[in-house]
Every structure is written in structure tokens, then in C-alpha cells.
Amino acid sequence: MASKRVEELISSMSLEEKLGEMTQLAPFFFGVDESMDLTGPMAELGLQEEDIKYIGSTLNSFGAEKNIAMQKKHMAEQPHGIPLLFMADVIHGFRTIFPIPLAMGCSFQPAACEKAAEVAAKESTAAGIQLTFAPMADLVRDPRWGRVMESPGEDPYLNARMTEAAVKGFQGEDPREKGRMAACVKHFAGYGAAEGGRDYNTVDLSDGILREFYLPAYHAGIDAGAKMVMTSFNIMNRIPAGASKMLFDQILRKEWGFTGTVISDFAAANETIIHGYAKDGAEAAQRYIQAGCDIEMMSSHYIHHGKELLEQGKLSMEEIDRSVRHILTLKEELGLFENPFKDADPEAEKALALCDEHRAAARDVARKSVVLLKNEGVLPLDSKKKGLKIGLAGPFATSRNVLGGWAGTGSHVSTLEMGMQEMFPDAELVTAMTEELGAMQEGIFDVEDRVEETCKALRNCDVILAAVGENPMDTGEAASRTCLRLSPNQEKLLYELHKLGKPVVMILFSGRPLEIRPVLPYADAVVQAWFLGTEAGTALADILSGAYNPSGRLSISFPQTVGQIPVYYNHYRTGRPLGSAEGRYVSRYLDCPNEPLFPFGYGLSYARYQYSGFQVAVDQDGILTKVTVENISNTAGVETVQCYTHDLAGSVVRPVMELKAFQQVELAPHQKQGVTFRITREMLRFPNDRSEFVFEPGEFEIMVGHSSSEVLTGKVSLDA
Ligand code: NOJ
Numbered sequence: 001m002a003s004k005r006v007e008e009l010i011s012s013m014s015l016e017e018k019l020g021e022m023t024q025l026a027p028f029f030f031g032v033d034e035s036m037d038l039t040g041p042m043a044e045l046g047l048q049e050e051d052i053k054y055i056g057s058t059l060n061s062f063g064a065e066k067n068i069a070m071q072k073k074h075m076a077e078q079p080h081g082i083p084l085l086f087m088a089d090v091i092h093g094f095r096t097i098f099p100i101p102l103a104m105g106c107s108f109q110p111a112a113c114e115k116a117a118e119v120a121a122k123e124s125t126a127a128g129i130q131l132t133f134a135p136m137a138d139l140v141r142d143p144r145w146g147r148v149m150e151s152p153g154e155d156p157y158l159n160a161r162m163t164e165a166a167v168k169g170f171q172g173e174d175p176r177e178k179g180r181m182a183a184c185v186k187h188f189a190g191y192g193a194a195e196g197g198r199d200y201n202t203v204d205l206s207d208g209i210l211r212e213f214y215l216p217a218y219h220a221g222i223d224a225g226a227k228m229v230m231t232s233f234n235i236m237n238r239i240p241a242g243a244s245k246m247l248f249d250q251i252l253r254k255e256w257g258f259t260g261t262v263i264s265d266f267a268a269a270n271e272t273i274i275h276g277y278a279k280d281g282a283e284a285a286q287r288y289i290q291a292g293c294d295i296e297m298m299s300s301h302y303i304h305h306g307k308e309l310l311e312q313g314k315l316s317m318e319e320i321d322r323s324v325r326h327i328l329t330l331k332e333e334l335g336l337f338e339n340p341f342k343d344a345d346p347e348a349e350k351a352l353a354l355c356d357e358h359r360a361a362a363r364d365v366a367r368k369s370v371v372l373l374k375n376e377g378v379l380p381l382d383s384k385k386k387g388l389k390i391g392l393a394g395p396f397a398t399s400r401n402v403l404g405g406w407a408g409t410g411s412h413v414s415t416l417e418m419g420m421q422e423m424f425p426d427a428e429l430v431t432a433m434t435e436e437l438g439a440m441q442e443g444i445f446d447v448e449d450r451v452e453e454t455c456k457a458l459r460n461c462d463v464i465l466a467a468v469g470e471n472p473m474d475t476g477e478a479a480s481r482t483c484l485r486l487s488p489n490q491e492k493l494l495y496e497l498h499k500l501g502k503p504v505v506m507i508l509f510s511g512r513p514l515e516i517r518p519v520l521p522y523a524d525a526v527v528q529a530w531f532l533g534t535e536a537g538t539a540l541a542d543i544l545s546g547a548y549n550p551s552g553r554l555s556i557s558f559p560q561t562v563g564q565i566p567v568y569y570n571h572y573r574t575g576r577p578l579g580s581a582e583g584r585y586v587s588r589y590l591d592c593p594n595e596p597l598f599p600f601g602y603g604l605s606y607a608r609y610q611y612s613g614f615q616v617a618v619d620q621d622g623i624l625t626k627v628t629v630e631n632i633s634n635t636a637g638v639e640t641v642q643c644y645t646h647d648l649a650g651s652v653v654r655p656v657m658e659l660k661a662f663q664q665v666e667l668a669p670h671q672k673q674g675v676t677f678r679i680t681r682e683m684l685r686f687p688n689d690r691s692e693f694v695f696e697p698g699e700f701e702i703m704v705g706h707s708s709s710e711v712l713t714g715k716v717s718l719d720a
Contacts, residue, residue: 020054
């Protein structure tokens with residue numbers, strides 16, 4: 001039951017108003033931009049100007065002044081004065097851009113993710129946004145899929161922690177509060193499992209795999225109080241996900257108790273027709289509404305067919321009212337009936353955007369998101385050394401194009417060159433071959449071949465930073481790739497630079513794990529920079545100089561070759577694992593190791609850590625493990641201690657290891673610290689073959705260590 005206000009509104013609203021409330025349109029439908037030709041998109045969706053006054057929400061309309069004006073006009077026309085809800089894709093920052101979500105996943109710091117969301121909420125709410133289409137909780141195992149950049153990574157536990165942290169950061173205690181906004185967990189469900197990594201492609205997940213790996217992060221976001229859930233473009237059990245009663249009615253609402261609002265992804269209701277699941281718009285509307293999708297984003301079947309569906313008895317008024325109730329309750333929870341503009345404020349919008357405090361936060365999160373993949377005595381570089389000659393080459397050396405996707409409103413950027421200039425004032429920086437990389441989508445594969453001349457220019461440098469990677473346009477939505485190697489010219493550049501005999505530091509800008517095995521021998525150090533946002537340059541200079549000791553760990557495995565994909569750490573046991581028998585008939589490739597190039601949880605530091613005193617014990621609450629971590633170097637650092645379990649025999653096959661907990665410890669040189677992990681029976685539950693989460697007594701391996709491939713292992717028995 002909703003509030004009295006909401007119930008009264010529902011009982012006095014016309015059907016047109018209700019169906020409009022259940023529809024979301026882009027701002028150009030509202031005529032906010034006079035220069036736009038309204039007939040185009042309106043005609044496409046078959047809408048009349050008359051329909052617009054009933055619309056309940058809009059997407060990606062930015063700017064306090066604009067949104068205030070739009071709201072005033074709309075409320076004057078809406079028969080009950082119901083305010084619009086302004087939603088937008090505020091994914092990893094608004095004006096101050098933070099690292100892409102995959103990079104933030106690598107920080108292994110939910111607090112960093114929370115901070116990024118909090119800052120994004122402050123900046124965007126001042127610009128008139130009230131709800132963000134974030135966080136994306138889709139688990140990812142296939143770096144061919146461009147949207148891996150929007151996910152925290154491949155692990156259900158880490159993704160869950162990051163998702164709930166983001167929800168907290170956006171919503172705070174109460175999204176109605178100033179500077180907070182409602183969060184939307186997306187894309188429900190399983191969007192990350194697109195076959196072949198091709199965006200929008202078929203998904204085929206068994207119930208067990210769905211529940212074991214894919215659902216936990218969405219669930220954590222719901223438990224953290226997210227107000228909205230977005231449907232996904234893929235099919236689930238052969239039904240378009242947004243029309244799946246199993247997903248929305250059964251799992252989301254009944255099993256998880258979600259009481260918020262569901263929105264379709266962009267025109268996804270319409271796509272049920274293209275999928276061949278609904279025969280026409282009426283059937284699309286019926287199936288989407290009955291599965292529980294309250295708002296249709298950017299298609300108009302609810303508006304066009306709601307009436308006829310009611311008249312034919314294919315839809316009931318209760319079903320429509322249920323959706324309207326969700327939407328109006330959300331508006332009420334955001335305080336829009338009292339204050340329809342929420343925090344929109346042109347002055348605050350200006351003052352908050354890119355303010356020092358936000359940029360400092362972005363720099364801090366960015367440096368925590370960098371992962372040091374290789375370091376053969378090159379890094380850190382001495383920033384105090386006079387006359388150090390540093391070569392800077394490659395398309396990202398001076399580029400501002402390092403914000404990553406969904407950063408449309410980000411403007412200021414600290415480039416690698418700028419960061420280096422600031423951090424190394426006494427060094428000489430020499431740049432060469434810094435032309436930006438073309439995007440594959442635009443048909444430009446690489447810059448012209450200037451490798452020779454570059455090597456000449458850099459041959460006297462003490463160290464060379466090769467800033468290489470993929471164009472940000474080639475990652476993200478609709479940016480799937482089958483080849484994950486660097487462009488030929490970049491590979492050639494690395495090869496030739498290596499031949500100069502000077503230390504080469506490869507700094508990799510990408511939205512996904514790239515296939516870097518072919519060039520790994522040419523780099524003495526490798527820094528995975530992802531797309532770090534506004535403070536990319538300063539954060540990288542912090543890392544390269546050692547002002548910040550790298551603490552990031554991979555939240556997604558790096559494949560040796562594309563042919564290995566999907567390759568992830570928490571795979572199920574096979575009947576013929578590698579090493580189980582001599583000879584040919586074991587699960588392996590003939591031409592490539594089974595292991596990834598760099599596994600989940602991996603990342604180097606300038607410090608060295610030693611684990612000792614590992615103990616595993618059982619008590620009435622479950623398993624208790626203890627380990628001592630010692631910094632055995634002269635450099636202070638942060639170690640991410642990871643705790644995995646392996647259920648040795650279950651009623652269904654269990655993964656070889658599963659992350660259950662992690663802790664970051666800050667250690668001064670030669671400092672030791674004890675780290676304790678408590679693993680309860682609750683944490684060891686898994687979905688059985690009836691999809692019930694159960695704890696099964698038996699033997700467990702407990703693994704604690706630096707990454708998924710460097711662990712100390714103990715074994716215990718646990719009773720019921
Ligand atoms: C489509 C994307 O899949 C989704 O993530 C996004 O929120 C919507 N478009 C709105 O821009």
C-alpha cells in the first residue's frame with residue numbers, strides 16, 4: 001500500500017495520465033531545445049504533442065536551468081501537476097570524472113567506489129538530475145564485450161561489494177537528502193553473458209550459474225536499497241529479459257522483496273517484437289507490463305496499446321495501477337511533490353563541478369584503480385633526480401581522450417604529460433608519435449607509421465613511457481571486438497623502443513583486458529591505466545613516481561589469447577583437470593596454457609609482502625583463519641589480502657575457488673599485521689539443484705594470499 005497522496009492521485013488520474021507516467025522520453029520530445037525538429041522522433045514513436053504532457057520522466061537532460069524550466073512547463077500542463085522525474089546515465093562521475101567502473105573494481109575498495117558515487121551525485125543533482133542509471137552490476141567474463149568497462153569485474157562477491165557501495169554513495173541514507181539521488185541497478189539480468197562477447201547477443205545461462213555467479217551483485221544492490229532496476233536487452237531462458245516473469249516477478253519481487261520501480265532499457269520493450277517474442281506492439285506492452293516493467297523507456301507501446309489491452313481484458317487496471325504506484329512512490333520518496341526541482345541549482349552546479357575537493361577525490365580513486373602488472377626494477381622513477389630524460393610516446397601520452405565512455409559532461413583532463421610535468425619538474429620530457437589513435441568504428445585503425453623517427457627522437461632518454469591502448473570509442477556499449485591486440489603500429493612501436501635498450505614502461509589505456517602477451521617481452525614495466533578520468537595524468541604520475549605505491553588488483557582475468565575467452569578464476573571443476581592424468585586426454589589447450597596471463601586478484605606493489613603464521617580453525621560460528629602479513633621492504637604499501645574457499649564435494653559441482661572476503665592493510669616498512677577472516681556457514685551457501693541456497697557440511701579448503709594464484713591453503717571439516 002502506498003501513501004494516501006499516491007493512492008488519491010491514482011484514483012483520480014485518467015488512463016492517459018497513467019500510461020504517460022509509465023513512459024520515459026528523451027528531452028527533445030519536450031521541446032526544450034528549440035533548434036530540434038520535434039516531428040522526427042515524435043513521428044517515429046507515433047506520439048502527438050498532446051501525449052507529452054502526461055509523460056512521467058525523461059533521460060539525460062542535463063543542466064539546472066534547463067531542467068527547472070522544463071519542470072515548470074511540464075507541471076503547468078500535467079493535469080495533476082505531477083512532476084517529471086529526471087534520470088540520467090551518471091556512471092563514473094558527472095563533471096569530475098572518476099575511473100571507469102572496471103578500474104574502480106580493481107581498487108578492491110568499496111569505499112572508493114562509494115566516494116565516486118557520492119561526488120557524482122553531488123555534481124549531477126545540482127545539475128537537475130534526480131536518478132542515475134547506475135550501478136551496472138553485470139558480471140563479466142568476456143573482454144570482447146565492450147561493456148566490461150562498466151562492470152566491476154568477474155567475481156560475484158567483489159561485484160556485490162562494489163555495487164552496494166555505489167548504491168550507498170548515490171543514495172546516502174535517504175535519496176531525498178540534498179546531494180543524493182536514487183540509484184538504478186542494471187541490467188537485470190545476465191547481460192554480461194552475451195555469446196561471443198557480441199553486444200545484445202543471445203544469453204544462455206542455467207539457473208544454477210545465474211544464481212551462483214550472475215545474480216549476487218544485483219541482489220546486493222537491492223539489499224542496499226536501490227530504488228530502481230533496469231531490464232536488460234538479452235534473453236533469459238529464451239524470453240526477452242524484461243518480459244521474464246521469472247526474473248522480475250519471481251526473483252526480484254517475490255524472492256528478494258524489491259518494492260521499487262522497474263524501467264526498461266532503451267526501447268527494449270519494442271525489441272520484444274524484433275526478437276520475435278511479441279507479435280506486435282500490443283503484445284509487447286502486455287508482456288512487459290505483466291512481467292512488472294513499470295516504465296517503458298523510449299518506445300511507446302504502453303501509450304498506444306494500454307487502452308485496447310484493458311478493453312480486451314488482456315490487462316487489468318490493477319496491473320497498470322501497480323506500476324503507477326511504484327513510480328509515484330519513487331517521486332514521493334525523492335521529495336518531488338514538495339520540491340520538484342530537488343537540488344537543481346545553477347549556482348551550486350557551477351561551484352561543485354570540478355571543484356578542488358572533487359578532483360582530489362578523483363585523483364585518489366584513480367591511483368587506487370591502477371594495476372601494476374610487471375616491474376623489472378624500473379619503477380618507481382625518481383622524481384627528484386635532476387636532468388632525468390623521460391621519453392613519452394604513444395597515442396595516450398598527451399591525449400585528453402582518457403575519460404572513458406559515459407563521460408559526456410566531463411571537460412577538464414589532466415593528461416599523462418601534464419601529470420609528469422607537475423611531478424617531475426626537474427626532468428626533461430621528450431614526446432614523440434603522440435598522435436591520437438583512430439576509432440575502429442570510424443574506419444581509422446592507426447596513426448601513420450612514424451616509429452623510426454620516434455625511436456630516433458627517444459634514443460637518448462633514460463626511460464621511455466609508451467602510452468598505448470585502445471581508443472575509448474572502441475570500448476563500451478556496442479563496441480565488441482574479436483581482436484584484443486594493440487594496433488600493429490603500437491606493437492611495432494613497443495618492439496622498436498625495446499631495441500633501443502632503454503627501460504620501457506608500457507602504460508596501457510583500455511576499457512577491457514587487452515591481449516598483451518605478444519608485447520609483454522618488450523616492456524620492462526607494465527602499468528594498467530584503464531581510463532582513469534579527469535585526474536588520469538596526476539594519478540599516473542603518483543604511481544610512476546612512487547608518490548603512491550600501487551595497490552590495485554585485477555578484478556578481471558587477462559587472457560593469454562582471445563581463444564582462451566572466457567577465462568576466469570572461479571570456474572567449476574572438470575572431470576579431467578590439467579595434471580590429473582598423464583597424456584593427452586585432459587582439459588587443456590594444445591597451444592596455450594589454461595591459466596590466464598594475469599589472474600584475478602593479481603597486482604604488484606613497490607613493497608614486498610610476506611605471509612606467515614597461517615592458521616585455520618573451526619568453531620561454532622564457522623571457520624576462522626589467521627595470517628600475518630609483513631612488509632619486508634623499505635617502502636610503505638597497501639596489501640590486499642584475499643580469502644578464498646573451495647568446497648571439496650557438494651550436491652552440485654563447486655568452483656575451484658571462490659572469493660569470500662578481502663581486507664586491505666596499510667603497512668609501513670617492515671611492519672607486520674595479523675589479518676583475520678571469519679567464514680560463516682551462511683557465507684558458504686550455494687544454490688543447489690532446486691535453486692535453494694544451502695549450506696552443505698563437509699570439507700573445505702581455505703586459501704589466503706596475495707592473488708587468486710598465490711595463496712596459502714588449509715583444510716577443515718565443517719558440520720551442519
Ligand atoms: C542503453 C544502455 O544499455 C543503458 O545502460 C543506459 O542506461 C540506457 N541506454 C540509457 O541511456
